[in-house]
Amino acid sequence: MAKIAATTGNSAIAYAMKQINPDVCAAYPITPSTQVMEDFSTFVADGLVNTNLVTVESEHSAMSACIGAAAAGGRVMTATSANGMALMWEMLYIAAGMRLPITLALVNRALSAPINIHCDHSDSFGARDTGWIQLYSENAQEAYDNMFQAVRIGEHMDVRLPVMVMQDGFIISHSIDRIEYLEDEEVQKFIGPFVPQYALLDYDNPVTLGSLDLQDYYIEHKRQQAEAMKHVPQVVLDVARDFERLTGRSYGFFESYRLEDAEIGIVIVNSAAGTAKDIIDQYRQKGIRAGLLKPRLFRPFPATEIAQALGHLKAVTVMDRLDSFGAQAGPLAMEIRSALYDLKQRPVVLSKIYGLGGRDFEEQHCQYVLDELVQVAKTGTYQNLCEYITHRD
Amino acid sequence: MFKLKNWKEVPIGGAVDLPGSAMENKTGSWRVNKPVWNSEKCIHCLRCWVFCPDMSIMTADGKVTGINYDYCKGCGICAKECPEKVKAITMATE
Numbered sequence: 289m290a291k292i293a294a295t296t297g298n299s300a301i302a303y304a305m306k307q308i309n310p311d312v313c314a315a316y317p318i319t320p321s322t323q324v325m326e327d328f329s330t331f332v333a334d335g336l337v338n339t340n341l342v343t344v345e346s347e348h349s350a351m352s353a354c355i356g357a358a359a360a361g362g363r364v365m366t367a368t369s370a371n372g373m374a375l376m377w378e379m380l381y382i383a384a385g386m387r388l389p390i391t392l393a394l395v396n397r398a399l400s401a402p403i404n405i406h407c408d409h410s411d412s413f414g415a416r417d418t419g420w421i422q423l424y425s426e427n428a429q430e431a432y433d434n435m436f437q438a439v440r441i442g443e444h445m446d447v448r449l450p451v452m453v454m455q456d457g458f459i460i461s462h463s464i465d466r467i468e469y470l471e472d473e474e475v476q477k478f479i480g481p482f483v484p485q486y487a488l489l490d491y492d493n494p495v496t497l498g499s500l501d502l503q504d505y506y507i508e509h510k511r512q513q514a515e516a517m518k519h520v521p522q523v524v525l526d527v528a529r530d531f532e533r534l535t536g537r538s539y540g541f542f543e544s545y546r547l548e549d550a551e552i553g554i555v556i557v558n559s560a561a562g563t564a565k566d567i568i569d570q571y572r573q574k575g576i577r578a579g580l581l582k583p584r585l586f587r588p589f590p591a592t593e594i595a596q597a598l599g600h601l602k603a604v605t606v607m608d609r610l611d612s613f614g615a616q617a618g619p620l621a622m623e624i625r626s627a628l629y630d631l632k633q634r635p636v637v638l639s640k641i642y643g644l645g646g647r648d649f650e651e652q653h654c655q656y657v658l659d660e661l662v663q664v665a666k667t668g669t670y671q672n673l674c675e676y677i678t679h680r681d
Numbered sequence: 682m683f684k685l686k687n688w689k690e691v692p693i694g695g696a697v698d699l700p701g702s703a704m705e706n707k708t709g710s711w712r713v714n715k716p717v718w719n720s721e722k723c724i725h726c727l728r729c730w731v732f733c734p735d736m737s738i739m740t741a742d743g744k745v746t747g748i749n750y751d752y753c754k755g756c757g758i759c760a761k762e763c764p765e766k767v768k769a770i771t772m773a774t775e
Contacts, residue, residue: 485696486696486698493698495696495697496696497694499695501695508688508691509693511688512694516693
């Protein structure tokens, strides 16, 4: 019987880690993800997990230690945010390139400067090319559920890639939410034992890991990495199916909300999708056929499925909680526009940059987006491809 | 030169899963200059054997028997360390 509790997103993640009981965690604290490792270190101190908790001097060292432990043959996890992740940057690529299925709980926070501790997605979207699988979560329950699925996805023998699980800093990480916990035995049965492909501590099968690749082999290994990413979507669906059997909670590449008969739509990741769904309900009551698509899997990007889900719309606004400064539009908006390009009939796609540094995404902002979409759907024309909202003009 | 593997054959993540795989990779092909050993001049002091960073000085029964050109990269340390009065190893272009 599932235990229902009221807890924060960070505590939910820490509890998931306790139930997973990884071999090694190496972490360095940074707001707003600090509480993940704070809670988890209590579990370690109380002897509730067998994990070797390595307290390191920086996030670069945290990810380095995770890589070493994973290469040794362990199931490994860590947590970070924003500048902490930026400091891991070099090692993120190395974890993916060495094909080590490390799980990273990322609590989304804005990158400095100016220094800011609140939510936006500049950290994880900036890491989209690192070779990590990315799973986004609207609330604490999704973040908790994604942790177990991340372990299964990353460790699948056709994949063998690290996975990062996102949730919004403070909005989710520090807010009390209703959560249904799994039983420890259910978690262990679901994730199964970790089977390393190559392990430095396997003395009977000695290997060298992290060796040099020059012009003769580097591109072969990158081609393999690209192939591993191609295997991810099927694994994501298979794992989600098993998870639904266990919990009744269904997951996929994205959530479609009232999209089937919609004419206009919003694409938005993480917590702001909750607000947007409420406003879409209001517009539906007024007879406006609005819908929403909330991406869960951003890397690899399920372009074909997203094109199928959005292709019938007249106009779509893609909401990015970060800016790719100097680009045509937000990164998610550009990927969605590109995904729709091959359709014979495709919607107008607009881009909004919103909520940077934790600025609230409020009812009026969503109404502004939907009102504009109604006009664009009527006329087929628009003023600005990409526009900042939620700031003071 | 050994045959390069394609992306489906090579172990993932750059792992080298066979011990002693350097046996397959004849790194002597990197060489520009090569040491030439004169067996008549050699006094078998083994200074070249001690200093060679690639274990490319071949020996038997405590005596130098030649140079392994499959792995010698031509760094010239052996020629430099060979005693001034002996000069049993000299460098020549490939």
